[in-house]
Amino acid sequence: MTEEQQKDVLRTRRINKLPLHEPFHKYDEHAKLYLITAANYEHKTIMSSEARRICLEDLFLSVLNNDESCLHSWCILPNHYHLLIKTELSKFKKTIARIHWRTSHQWNIEDSTPGRNVWFRFSDRAIRNESHFWATVNYIHSNPVKHGYVKKANNWETSSLEDYLERYGREKLVAIWRKYPVGDYGKGWD
Numbered sequence: 001m002t003e004e005q006q007k008d009v010l011r012t013r014r015i016n017k018l019p020l021h022e023p024f025h026k027y028d029e030h031a032k033l034y035l036i037t038a039a040n041y042e043h044k045t046i047m048s049s050e051a052r053r054i055c056l057e058d059l060f061l062s063v064l065n066n067d068e069s070c071l072h073s074w075c076i077l078p079n080h081y082h083l084l085i086k087t088e089l090s091k092f093k094k095t096i097a098r099i100h101w102r103t104s105h106q107w108n109i110e111d112s113t114p115g116r117n118v119w120f121r122f123s124d125r126a127i128r129n130e131s132h133f134w135a136t137v138n139y140i141h142s143n144p145v146k147h148g149y150v151k152k153a154n155n156w157e158t159s160s161l162e163d164y165l166e167r168y169g170r171e172k173l174v175a176i177w178r179k180y181p182v183g184d185y186g187k188g189w190d
Contacts, residue, residue: 033127
């Protein structure tokens, strides 16, 4: 953005009483579907080890799949992650803060970097309809390929793609991929 555009955004945020320098999280009374994205601070590759990504994946699966939330798909990369989750955003915010604190604390001990910033908030996008849902699933599963970590998405360990392959089969997922293409999804923010 140009300097003028940045000033305009800040002006609009002030007028609407929104946070000035963080994503606005719209809270709903009922659980809805969201794409959640969070990155390591300054996009540093703090989750470069597969063990850390698996640990975070296990935390997500144990904490985010409960009576109040349902984790539909995910992908954890060396410097960020994506979750497609049905949740009540106000409760999710508290849960993800605990997960981020726990992992920050543990990884800073492991790396002998006390006080290092590990996470930089999270952003959310409400899922509008079935097409948006499946395009988001495809985007999440293709993210390791997009970022050049693997040539085939099913070669990435910390992703829900294998679960989808087991549940739907390759043929059905190929049909979903063709019907709901990723296109420019995520351009400019991932």
